[in-house]
Structures are given as structure tokens and as C-alpha cells.
Amino acid sequence: MHWGNLGGQWGVNRSVAQIHALLYLSDKPLHAEVIAETLGIARSNVSNSLKELTGWNLIRRVPISGDRRDHFVAETDLWEMVTRIAAGRKEREIDPAIAALRVCAAQAEDDPAVGAVARRRLKAMLDFTQTMEGWYAQMLHVPHATLAKLIRLGSRIVRYLPVKPEA
Amino acid sequence: MHWGNLGGQWGVNRSVAQIHALLYLSDKPLHAEVIAETLGIARSNVSNSLKELTGWNLIRRVPISGDRRDHFVAETDLWEMVTRIAAGRKEREIDPAIAALRVCAAQAEDDPAVGAVARRRLKAMLDFTQTMEGWYAQMLHVPHATLAKLIRLGSRIVRYLPVKPEA
DNA sequence: CTGTTATGTCAGAAATAACAGACGTTCCTG
DNA sequence: CAGGAACGTCTGTTATTTCTGACATAACAG
Numbered sequence: 408m409h410w411g412n413l414g415g416q417w418g419v420n421r422s423v424a425q426i427h428a429l430l431y432l433s434d435k436p437l438h439a440e441v442i443a444e445t446l447g448i449a450r451s452n453v454s455n456s457l458k459e460l461t462g463w464n465l466i467r468r469v470p471i472s473g474d475r476r477d478h479f480v481a482e483t484d485l486w487e488m489v490t491r492i493a494a495g496r497k498e499r500e501i502d503p504a505i506a507a508l509r510v511c512a513a514q515a516e517d518d519p520a521v522g523a524v525a526r527r528r529l530k531a532m533l534d535f536t537q538t539m540e541g542w543y544a545q546m547l548h549v550p551h552a553t554l555a556k557l558i559r560l561g562s563r564i565v566r567y568l569p570v571k572p573e574a
Numbered sequence: 575m576h577w578g579n580l581g582g583q584w585g586v587n588r589s590v591a592q593i594h595a596l597l598y599l600s601d602k603p604l605h606a607e608v609i610a611e612t613l614g615i616a617r618s619n620v621s622n623s624l625k626e627l628t629g630w631n632l633i634r635r636v637p638i639s640g641d642r643r644d645h646f647v648a649e650t651d652l653w654e655m656v657t658r659i660a661a662g663r664k665e666r667e668i669d670p671a672i673a674a675l676r677v678c679a680a681q682a683e684d685d686p687a688v689g690a691v692a693r694r695r696l697k698a699m700l701d702f703t704q705t706m707e708g709w710y711a712q713m714l715h716v717p718h719a720t721l722a723k724l725i726r727l728g729s730r731i732v733r734y735l736p737v738k739p740e741a
Numbered sequence: 742c743t744g745t746t747a748t749g750t751c752a753g754a755a756a757t758a759a760c761a762g763a764c765g766t767t768c769c770t771g
Numbered sequence: 772c773a774g775g776a777a778c779g780t781c782t783g784t785t786a787t788t789t790c791t792g793a794c795a796t797a798a799c800a801g
Contacts, residue, residue, distance in 0.1 A: 409671065409674040409675070409678070413667060413671050415585075416585045416667055417584065417585055417667075418582075418583045418584050418585050420788080420789065420790095421789085422789080422790080431695060431699075432691075432692040432695050432696070433691075433692070434689055434690075434691035434692065438747090439747080439748075440747090448790075448791090449790065449791045449792070450748090450791095450792095451748095451749085451750080451751095451790080451791065451792075451793095452789080452790055452791070454748065454749065454750090455749090455750090455790090458749090475746070475747065475798075475799070476746085476747060476748090477747080477748075483695060483698075485698060485699065485702040500580060500583055500584075504576065504580050507576040508576070511576070522601055523601075524599075524600075524601035525599040525600070525601065528598060528599055528650060529599070531650075531652060532598075532652065535652040538722075538725060538726065539725065541728060542725045542726075542728050545728035545729035545730075546728070546729060548729060549729050549732060553732060555705075556735070557731070557732075557735075558705060558706065558709045559705065559709075560735075561708060561709050561712035561713070562712035562713060562715060562716050563712075564724065564731070565716060565720055565724075567731075567734045567735055567736070568720075568723065568724070568727075568731075568734065569734065587758075587759065587760095588759080589759075589760080605777090606777080606778075607777090615760075615761085616760065616761045616762070617761090617762095617777095617778090618760080618761065618762070618763095618778095618779080618780080618781095619759080619760055619761070621778065621779060621780090622760095622779085622780090625779085642768080642769070642776070642777065643776090643777060643778090644777080644778075
């Protein structure tokens with residue numbers, strides 16, 4: 408239930424988040440009808456939600472021999488889970504946003520009606536976003552175990568920095 | 575406009591995001607009425623949105639001498655901006671979620687009706703979340719300039735780590 | 742081929758969120 | 772103290788999202 412509500416605040420609808428939570432906690436693959444009655448929502452809703460979760464790569468179909476129904480399991484590795492969510496959000500939202508920002512910044516460059524300050528801020532935003540995007544792209548290729556170590560290091564990471572790297 | 579739409583997908587309503595964008599690009603403090611007519615929305619809506627943005631610490635009131643109206647400016651340092659957004663989201667959403675998760679995990683511990691797998695997964699989720707929370711808390715105290723260096727390093731950071739840090 | 746079971750699709754109902762306009766309050770001015 | 776200006780709040784309306792139930796399609800069994 409909590410997972411469902413939380414989802415709502417992040418632009419994921421409640422049913423989708425609830426189904427995800429249910430599958431995450433389930434020790435065996437579930438099919439649509441069981442999910443629908445467990446959560447008390449319509450099967451059609453489950454069907455659509457499962458499709459969305461599949462689109463995010465957070466669940467996958469598993470065949471159960473002797474049962475025609477589609478069964479689903481959730482990815483249970485949490486690092487993998489956040490990686491996939493991040494990948495989805497980036498692709499659907501961040502990338503188009505950067506593209507739009509690039510267009511804005513370029514147009515502002517030529518438009519005398521746009522003040523110097525606005526131009527500068529657009530540029531700053533674009534630079535920042537692109538820096539973050541680059542960081543993300545690189546971190547994506549770091550193995551999860553290494554990432555976990557980095558995270559656990561916390562701010563002690565700073566100690567290992569070369570002194571004043573490239574000023 | 576783009577900023578506004580993007581906001582919608584992240585649980586921030588359009589007006590709020592649009593006003594934020596407008597203030598971010600403006601070179602001078604603006605008051606409610608100017609914002610309302612610029613964006614074509616009702617002043618009451620602007621009033622509420624300004625309150626919300628203030629609650630997130632993304633804008634602040636600045637007094638203009640000889641003018642009774644409240645004028646607002648946005649935080650323009652992008653590092654500061656993301657820090658504040660992160661702080662707000664954590665406080666309002668992540669912290670309650672962790673609290674709920676803790677309760678769930680604790681109850682599951684004593685409840686024989688909860689399977690071993692579900693118990694284990696709840697525990698894993700809680701551990702993961704707490705690890706991330708700890709990391710966030712530490713990173714919060716790292717100066718922006720240092721953070722920026724870390725980000726620009728990207729995955730090259732791995733090179734500087736002591737080999738196999740604490741296994 | 743026919744009946745059965747599962748899944749997908751769609752239109753409209755229900756719920757929720759966003760918004761505008763009216764009203765009330767406060768604060769300032771003369 | 773009266774008048775005016777800015778701001779906040781509240782209520783009803785509009786728009787959007789979410790969800791459901793009915794129907795359509797596909798896969799399979801006998």
C-alpha cells in the first residue's frame with residue numbers, strides 16, 4: 408500500500424506500483440487474476456499495468472509448464488532495479504528535456520530579445536544537465552559491486568581524490 | 575513550457591514548474607501579477623504556487639524599496655537547486671517511506687504468515703534504502719565544488735580507490 | 742470446428758488534481 | 772478612520788488521470 412502511494416507522488420500510478428510491490432515480495436510467479444483479486448482491482452487494469460511494468464523492464468514473463476496463463480516475476484536485485492528505473496526515466500524524460508533545452512539555448516543565442524542573463528542561465532542549465540548525463544553514462548558501466556563500495560564509502564571518497572584535480 | 579511539462583511527469587504541477595522556470599530566467603525580481611500575466615494563469619494560482627516554491631526553498635522573497643508588492647527571485651546556483659529539491663523530496667517522501675518500511679519489516683519478522691522470501695526481500699529493501707540514505711546524508715556535507723569534481727571524474731574515480739576497499 | 746480460457750482493447754464512469762474567480766484579511770496612506 | 776492595494780484562502784468548475792466493465796481477439800483442447 409505504501410509503495411503504491413509513494414509511486415503516486417513520483418508520477419507512477421498507484422496500481423502499477425502496487426503490482427510491482429506485490430511481485431517483488433512474492434516468492435513465486437503470479438498471473439493476472441491472482442494479482443487482481445489480491446489487490447482488489449480490475450483485471451483489465453492489471454493487464455495494462457503489467458504491460459507498463461514490462462516496458463520498464465522491472466518484471467518479466469515466465470512460462471509455467473502446464474499452465475497457459477502468463478506468469479510474472481519482478482527483478483529482485485535492487486541495484487538492477489534502480490538502474491532500470493533510471494534508464495527508463497532518462498530515456499523518456501531527461502533526454503527529450505535536454506534536446507528541448509538545447510534548442511532553447513541555441514535559439515536564445517541568436518535572439519536579441521532574450522536578455523544576456525536569460526541566455527547565460529539557459530547555458531548554465533544545459534551545461535549542468537550535460538555534465539550529469541555524462542556522469543550517468545559512465546556510472547552505468549561500473550559494476551554493481553563497485554558501485555556499492557563507492558556508496559558505502561560515502562564522503563570518505565573525497566580522501567582518495569587526487570589533490571585539486573585539474574583545478 | 576517544456577519545464578512545466580517535465581514537472582508534470584515528476585509530481586510537480588505545471589504552474590509551479592513554469593513559474594520556477596520564469597523566475598530562474600528572469601534577471602530581476604518579479605511580483606505575482608507580472609507572473610500571472612506573463613504565463614496567462616490566475617493570480618490566485620500564482621499565489622499558491624509561489625507559496626509552494628518557497629516551501630521548497632527554491633525561491634525567496636526580496637523586498638523592493640518603494641514597492642509594497644512581494645517580489646521573488648529564484649535560486650540560480652544549480653548545485654544548490656538540486657540539493658534543495660533533493661532535501662525536500664527526502665524529507666517529505668523518502669523519510670516517511672523508510673519509516674513505513676521499517677514498520678513493515680519489523681512486523682513481518684514476527685508474523686509467521688509472512689513467508690521467508692517476503693521477509694528477506696523486505697529486509698533487503700530496507701537495508702538498501704538505509705545505505706542510500708546514509709550516503710546522501712554524507713554527500714550533503716561535501717562542498718559543491720568538490721562534488722562537481724567528483725562528477726566530472728565520472729567512472730575514473732574507480733581508479734583512485736584503494737584496491738578492494740574493505741572487501 | 743466448437744467451446745473454453747486467457748489476454749488485449751476500448752469507451753465511458755469515477756476519482757483526483759489543477760485552476761479561476763469571488764471573497765476576506767491585512768497593511769499602508771492620507 | 773476611510774479607502775485602496777496587495778495578498779491569502781476558499782469554493783466550485785474544469786481538465787486530466789485512473790479505473791472499470793464490456794467486448795474483441797487469440798490460443799488451445801477435445
